Amino acid sequence: MYRTNVLCCAGTGCTASNSQQIYDNFNEALKKYGLEDEVKVIKTGCFGLCQKGPIVAVYPDKVFYNHVTPEDVEKIVSEHLYKGRVVKELEMTDEDLLTKETIYDIDKIKFYEKQQRIALRNCGKINPEDIYEYIAVDGYEALGKVLTSMTPQEVIDVMKASGLRGRGGAGFPTGVKWQFEKDQPGDEKYVICNADEGDPGAFMDRSILEGDPNAIIEGMAIMAYAVGAHLGYIYIRAEYPIAVNRLRIAINQARELGLLGKNIFGTGFDFDIDVRLGAGAFVCGEETALIASIEGKRGMPNPKPPFPAVAGVWGKPTSINNVETIANVPQILLKGAEWYSSIGTEKSKGTKVFALGGKIKNTGLVEVPMGTTLREIIYEIGGGCPNNKEFKAVQTGGPSGGCLTEKELDTPIDYDNLIKAGSMMGSGGMIVLDEDNCMVDVARFYMEFIVDESCGKCTPCRVGTKRLLEMLTKITKGEGTLEMLDEMEQLCYEIRNTALCGLGQTAPNPILSTLSHFRDEYIAHIVDKKCPAGVCKDLLTYSIDPDKCKKCSMCARGCPVQAISGVPGKEPYVIDTTKCIKCGACMSACRFGAVTRG
Amino acid sequence: MKSLEDLKKMREEALKRVEMREGDKDYRVVVGMATCGIAAGARPVLNRLVEETAEKSYNCTITQTGCIGMCVYEPIVEVYGKDGEHTTYVHVNPEKASEILAEHIGKGHVIDEYTVNAVQNQGV
Numbered sequence: 128m129y130r131t132n133v134l135c136c137a138g139t140g141c142t143a144s145n146s147q148q149i150y151d152n153f154n155e156a157l158k159k160y161g162l163e164d165e166v167k168v169i170k171t172g173c174f175g176l177c178q179k180g181p182i183v184a185v186y187p188d189k190v191f192y193n194h195v196t197p198e199d200v201e202k203i204v205s206e207h208l209y210k211g212r213v214v215k216e217l218e219m220t221d222e223d224l225l226t227k228e229t230i231y232d233i234d235k236i237k238f239y240e241k242q243q244r245i246a247l248r249n250c251g252k253i254n255p256e257d258i259y260e261y262i263a264v265d266g267y268e269a270l271g272k273v274l275t276s277m278t279p280q281e282v283i284d285v286m287k288a289s290g291l292r293g294r295g296g297a298g299f300p301t302g303v304k305w306q307f308e309k310d311q312p313g314d315e316k317y318v319i320c321n322a323d324e325g326d327p328g329a330f331m332d333r334s335i336l337e338g339d340p341n342a343i344i345e346g347m348a349i350m351a352y353a354v355g356a357h358l359g360y361i362y363i364r365a366e367y368p369i370a371v372n373r374l375r376i377a378i379n380q381a382r383e384l385g386l387l388g389k390n391i392f393g394t395g396f397d398f399d400i401d402v403r404l405g406a407g408a409f410v411c412g413e414e415t416a417l418i419a420s421i422e423g424k425r426g427m428p429n430p431k432p433p434f435p436a437v438a439g440v441w442g443k444p445t446s447i448n449n450v451e452t453i454a455n456v457p458q459i460l461l462k463g464a465e466w467y468s469s470i471g472t473e474k475s476k477g478t479k480v481f482a483l484g485g486k487i488k489n490t491g492l493v494e495v496p497m498g499t500t501l502r503e504i505i506y507e508i509g510g511g512c513p514n515n516k517e518f519k520a521v522q523t524g525g526p527s528g529g530c531l532t533e534k535e536l537d538t539p540i541d542y543d544n545l546i547k548a549g550s551m552m553g554s555g556g557m558i559v560l561d562e563d564n565c566m567v568d569v570a571r572f573y574m575e576f577i578v579d580e581s582c583g584k585c586t587p588c589r590v591g592t593k594r595l596l597e598m599l600t601k602i603t604k605g606e607g608t609l610e611m612l613d614e615m616e617q618l619c620y621e622i623r624n625t626a627l628c629g630l631g632q633t634a635p636n637p638i639l640s641t642l643s644h645f646r647d648e649y650i651a652h653i654v655d656k657k658c659p660a661g662v663c664k665d666l667l668t669y670s671i672d673p674d675k676c677k678k679c680s681m682c683a684r685g686c687p688v689q690a691i692s693g694v695p696g697k698e699p700y701v702i703d704t705t706k707c708i709k710c711g712a713c714m715s716a717c718r719f720g721a722v723t724r725g
Numbered sequence: 726m727k728s729l730e731d732l733k734k735m736r737e738e739a740l741k742r743v744e745m746r747e748g749d750k751d752y753r754v755v756v757g758m759a760t761c762g763i764a765a766g767a768r769p770v771l772n773r774l775v776e777e778t779a780e781k782s783y784n785c786t787i788t789q790t791g792c793i794g795m796c797v798y799e800p801i802v803e804v805y806g807k808d809g810e811h812t813t814y815v816h817v818n819p820e821k822a823s824e825i826l827a828e829h830i831g832k833g834h835v836i837d838e839y840t841v842n843a844v845q846n847q848g849v
Contacts, residue, residue, distance in 0.1 A: 130775035130787055132745055165772070187745040187786035211758035211789030252746060262732065263739035271729045384735075385726045393727045 129167040131208060134184040136251065138173035138337050139330070139369055141181040145197055149181055152200035160209050172338015174251035176238050178490040179219060184251070191219040191233050238489050241508050243470065245478050246294075246331075246454040247494045250338030255373050258380035261341040267386055269457035270345050273352055274394040279309060282353040286456070288464035290476030295321060295412070295449030296524065296553040297629075298475070298542040301456075304446055307436035308354040311444035316356040319440065319447040320347055322363035322370070323417060325409040326525025327576060329556035331480040332450035334492055336363070336370035339454065340377035344387065344400060346453035349460060351398045354446050358399055362417050365404040374402055409526075409580035413628045414439075414447045416582065427582045428628035449554065451480055471497035475541030485522075485558035486512045498539040501531060505559060516561040520644065524553025526573045526580075527633030529640025530566070549640050551633075565662035566645040567652055571599040573637035581631070588631030591622040595638060602649060603663040605656040612649055616642060661724050664709040668725055671713075673699040675721035685716035741779060745786060752785035752830050754778075757801040759792030765799035766818065773819040774802070774826065783830045798841060804829055813841040 135141075135150045153168040174182045179193035183203070190213050192203065199217055206212045220229050221236040230236055244250075253260040261267070273282055287302030308316060320343055324332040336343060347359045363371055378400055381387040389397045403421050410416045411426040418440045420426035439445020455477060459467045468476045475497040481504060484490055488510030495504060501521060505511065512518050520530040529550035531538075538544050542552050560569065574596040583589045598615050601607045619635030626632045642649065651657050658666040671682065671691075676699035683691040683700055690707045693700030702713065714722040726732060756762070756771045774787045785804075795801065798815035802825060805811045812835050814825055821839055828834045837843050 128741075128776055128779040129745075130771065132743075134746075165775070188788045209758070210760070210763070210791055211756070212791035253743060259735070259739040260743050262736050263743045265736070267732060268736075271732050275729055390727075392729060392732075 129165060131166045131188070132186045133166060133168045133208070134171045134186065134251065135168060136172070136174050136180060136182045137170035137255075137369070138177075138180075138250075138334055139367075140173065140177040142369060144181045146181040146195075148197040149183065149195055149200055152197045153183075153204065156201045156204040157208070160204055162204070162208055166208050169254045170256065171253060172250040172255050173247075173334040173492060175242075175247065175334075175492040175494075176219075176489060177492070178488065182219070182251075188213070189233060192217040193219040237510070238491070238493070238508055241499070241503060242494050243478050243496050244494045245458050245470075246335055246342075246451050246480055247338070247492065248458070249342065250334060250492075253339070255338055255340055256376050258341055258377060258384065258386075261339070265461060266341055266457075267345055269460040270348050270352075270386070271392055273349050273460055274392050274396055279353045279355065282349065282460065283309060285460060285464045286353070289459045289467040290464075290471070290474075291452065291455055291459060291467065292475065292542060293449055294451035294455075294479065294554070296527065296551065298552060301448060301452055304436065304448070305350065305353050307434070308356075308444045308446045311437060313443065314355065315441075315443045316354055317440045317443060317445040318347055318351045318354060318356045318359040319414075319417070319421070319445060320359065320361040320450060320453055321412060321414070321417060321447050322361055322367070322450050323405050323412040324364070324367075324450070324554060325407075325412045325580075326527075326554050326556045327573075328484040328558045329482045329525060329554050331482050331492055331555050333367050333370050335450050335454050335480075336367070337373055340370075340374045341381065342454045342457055343374070343450060344377055344381050346456035347400060348387070348391070348398050349456050350446060350448065350453065352396055354444070356446075357397050358401065360421055360440065361400060361402045362405055362411070362421060363402065364407045364411075366407045371402065371404065378402070408582070409576075410582045410628070410630050413630055415628065417447065418445065425582075427584045428630070430627060451555070472539060472541045474543055479540070479552070479555060481555045481557045483509050483557050483559070486516060486518075486561040486564070487559040488513050495540075497541045500537050500539055502536040504540070504557070505536070509559070512559065512561045516563060518559070519562055519564060520560045520566070522550075522558040522560060522569065522637075523556065524551040524636070525556045526576050527551060527629065527636055528553045528556075529636045530560070530569070530644055532644050549643060551636070563660055563662070565603075565658050565660040566641045566648045567599065567603055567658075568660075568662045570638045570641045571596065571603055574599055574634075577630070577634045581634075585625075585627035585631060587622045587625040588627070588634060591618055591626075592631070592634050594618060595622075595635065599638070602652050603658070604665040605652065605663075607649075607653040609650070609653055611653070612642065612646075657725075667709050668704055669702050669707055669709060669711070669713060670704075670723055670725070671700050671702055671717075672721045672723060673701075675719055676700055677719050677721070679718075681716045681718065682713035682722060685712040687712060750784050750786050751807055752783075753805040754785050754787050754826075754830070755803045755805065756787070756789045757791070757793055757799055757803075758789040759796075761792055761796035762799045762801065765796075767800040769819050770800050770802065770817050770822045773822045777823055777826050778830075781826070781831075783826050785826075785830050795841070798844065801841075814839045815841045815844050 157163045183192045291301045292298040415429040416426045435445045480494045535548045581588045680695040690703045800817045802814045802817045
């Protein structure tokens, strides 16, 4: 019997920071101290606070270590695990804003305090490669309950009553979707888990699959029972190797225990899952393109109707749900629709996982009840912008979404409020922008992404987005005109109204929303030929104020292209603007604030 | 696995693996495991506590701590209750550890004669 469990984060983020080595070092050090029979090291899923990774948690002491390096491991073993002294300098802490006291209790740390974890409930708690640990935390109990005591219609009724809506972004009621498929004639039906997470900066689906793959298997089995399917596909991008590997392990373990396969729980219900790898095309997250890709065809969308619920994969009725949606299913069936619908707002029930990124202190994954405000997420959980920079906007919904500003910080987040505010929920990426971000450049970034990812099937998206990108690029180079803004806006509406699939229809959103909130920045680029945030290089010039210059030569030594000349101690330094590549190295090298950017 | 019953059995078995990560127990039993504690025999005490707690499902978590400054009384085992009251047992050996679990954790009776107060009064 083990007295202590050491949980090492083995999510993609921490793995990139060498957590595998940490895991190996723990096992080695425990042997060295003769503790291998007392302490067990476990690889687990994402703890959410990726900023502070790699994270190691010690139970039952409930001590969380952050920024652990492989070299720190021996100290943790010799001090904490052997002698019982917590290694304070590695412990994750927070500061109480009022009393300035250090908080050690993990539940009171601001990042975790406001969260409510349903989809992420097992991430960072269990070993995702051990199905028994999932079973220990009530895993597969919902499936057992559904198969032995409920009819498919009863399952769908619970889902409808729970108010769960699709977490992939569009927010379609899950129970209603299932009902459509169930009502279709025929006995060959399919279910699909859409794990083709593609929004830049979004990684909640990956973390759920890495941290709790069995929840997806169980959720899909319940879904299949409700709609009458016997085969499910998980469509996941090959760029998620850890998630793919853990899914396969989980599927094999479930098959061994008879939780997948023939006659599950002796009820006569058959269900199995096939994992299909995508090559990482953004458009394959669109359901009709995803189905085409599963069938082995080129991943391009098809017009709807017919909807997948009528004619989906192999032309048969199919329900497609996103990873996070499915992760909620077992909990809803286990705890009831009433429990779930008591969380959230009137029209958006439950919780939502957001991937916090960009200019924010606590980069990571957070799960909060619907109706939480942006201010709570960005400031209380996320810790605000680093380096005392001023918050400018938050981009939600990825390339299909928009920007929200200071004004909307107190809006309770749900599907409808975000659309009203000119953005959308999207899959949950939340990228925080501060005063150093140029909004025209941000719009250009997303448009570049869309141009890359457009499948080329329909003209509005293929040609239209290319034209938008051209105009945006001109503006960032100072070659734009005011007429261009109107032209751009008109083209945006045209693409929105005529593109074939969701990717094209929503592609103009980043432009439309930055135009409506930050038109002054566009005008500054066009009329004054200035980039107020100092990002668009073509509009910047660096110069040295001769009065402030101390002739120390620091700037010239930092310049990678030898564009700065002067004589140390005698002549002030000067930048040759024809050679300057506007990298800003001189500005950060100067200690006297003599370099200015205009 | 062929029935709900099978799942239930499997869960009860599996629960032991993850239980310690759940927290909320009535008692927290802390063993002093600094150099002084280990030298005085705290390790077998700790092992006994862990084994018996697992075996008899006592409602407590077992953790360790460093030196609390009363090295002469090691091995020291402290028992913290939910409402914050705490008892310090000194000169604990594996047998006494079993007794502490059975009486204090199991029945809620403090074993006065093993506590630091009783031992201090006797004069060591």
